[in-house]
Amino acid sequence: MVLKVFFPSCCSSADSGILIGRWISEQNSAVILAVVHFPFIPVQVKHYLGEVQRVTKVSVSVLGSWSNSKQEKEESLSEFLEDLGTIFCHEPWIQISKEGDSKFWSCSTLQKHSKNPQEEEIILVYYDQRKVMLSHLHPPLGTAGQRAEDTSKLSAIFDTVARSQVLFMTDRYDEGPIKLTHWQSDGMEASIIVELLKQASVPACMLLTFLLSLVSGICKSRVLKFWPLSFLWSKLSTCEQLGHRLQHLQAISSNKKAQNQHQLMRKANIFVSLLIDVALGMLLMSWLYRKNHIGHLADTLIPVADHVAEELQDLLQWLMGAPAGLKMNRALDQVLGRFFLYHIHLWISYIHLLSPFIEMILWYVGLSACLGLTVALCIASDIIALLTFHIYCFYVYGARLYCLKIYGLSSLWRLFRGKKWNVLRQRVDSCSYDLDQLFIGTLLFTILLFLLPTTALYYLVFTLLRLLVVIVQGLIHLLVDLIDSLPLYSLILRLCRSYRLAAGVKFRVLEQQDGKPLRLLMQINPLSYGGVVQMYRLPTYSCYPRDSWASLCKKLFLGELIYPWKHKGDKQN
């Protein structure tokens, strides 16, 4: 079988010594982690390896010998290295030797207890130790976690290097019996800023947890649970967004360390998302309060509401006439038209009542933009909902009337044909009616049928208006969800340190020479941006669409009320 040797590229220029690493017998491959230099005492090396094995749970052992001779090959050195094979008995004993500055190394194995003494092929794979140690190998999207474990040989290699971090702690400046060469043997690097942040984060987290517990205590208090207030909180999307952000803050300020890579990335993503949100909110606030933009906004709000009301009145006058050339039932038309016109008149009066306070309310509400851009967008969506409340009311009236009419028509149509709906059996059964029942039923059916176009037209017009408002609100919520769920930290990591998020590896064939082992370079193949977003997306509190297109159309036809955007807390009906 082919023997694969994974050699760290940082040890290419190391002095002669012995190779330590992990032997994976199922794959017939040796992962070399470091080179131990002369002079050393074999007993101490074995003791050191035993300790490393105990701490890291990786079966590290001496795998072979490495000789880097600047001049010609020395015979005595090669015999000495072979003798080492008898001291550290390992099957197979790998011998790698490099002459001068040659790129092509000779690699051979000593097998004492092998059954077939044939020459096996050796493949030398170079890998960047630091990048493989820091990288996280993602299982292919769409497979279960357990299955990927036993079929992926590469994850064993990544795992070995990642778990041997304690082996890389000793560098060449340490005074000890063992002298190692690995990626960190020139000295450990650390950043002062990172260390300071780590020290400062513990008391900051504790303070944040305390403040958050106060805030959530106030929110959960009984005072706010009374009926009108709780109904209001559930309808306003701002409160949902604030609750969602509170949960995020609690997640990042908790004292528990992240268990695995996924949780660590999630915390980092939430932190960066909150930071960007607040920064954008501050930007918005500075724009609103500079040159009194918010005053201008408040001044234009009332005229806009007036304008909308006037447009609605014109629309109703048009409906009360002969809209699009259709002939309406005059009496019903006038009743409905006058009813809606009076409604608009009431609404305008309320708005005008509120107009002196609008500027002050808006000024204080605008301050809440410092909590984040998402909160400001949710407030905008709620203001739109409040201003178009009369459109919502009209839609409900129109829909209820239309729904009543449709149900009445279908039931009387069944009576017309001599059938009825059996509630017990949930099916249509034949039924014998009396003559007077049939007479009245047919009369009512005719009346409802001829009044249908008028009601249907009002219903159509108000449903379209309502759908327009719903679409505008939906777009705002889409933007809010985008800011909430986009994993910005992961995307920036993929951009700047792409080796940290690995989808796999790629091999490059290096220059070959006949008679020497095959040389390959193993590089990390980073995850695609789409894969990063799919893997690390933050969960949001809303999911849409609630209904499929077919059921939406059916509901519109029957006149049932539609709520296209579902929130996770709502019960299914």
Next chain:
Amino acid sequence: MAEERRFRSASGAPIALRCRQHSASCRELAVRGPRLQLRSLSAATSAVWLAAYGLFALSENSMVLSAAIFITLIGLIIYLHFVKIDQESLLVIGSLGIQVTSSYASGKESTTFIEMGQVKDVVINEAIHMQKVIYYLCILLQDPEDPQGVSEVVPLFQSSKPRLDCLIEVYKSCQEILEQRKTASQ
């Protein structure tokens, strides 16, 4: 050793197959498609700019011209970076796995590595593509639960679409290496 032979793709364009043997168990097979021709590039650019100039003559708005230049540049960059594949190569390493690389005209390379444990076999399949029936080479991936089953089919050389004679060469090369793993495991 490297040798280059000329073949034709399914649509008749000339392609070149290069086969390199790095060692006894490692082979690289690369199919190179035709390069981007200068005349087709100039034809497309001139067509866009003539249309833009015609619109400018009609509307007297100079934004049309700058928009046309912008569109041409962006379109060219997108085409070179995301659409035009220059070379597709297959690197078969006996005990490690199979690596499939596509190199785009802008120099971008997109690589996928499939471990040998997941590879069930490499076969030539037939497919109905538009109005033709073409042959294509594909890798069958093993289903971990069912030893006889196939979990996924990975088609190779999708943009150059070589004809059967070229595919047979590639198939024979791959099978020689895949057989080694069967003898090794016995």
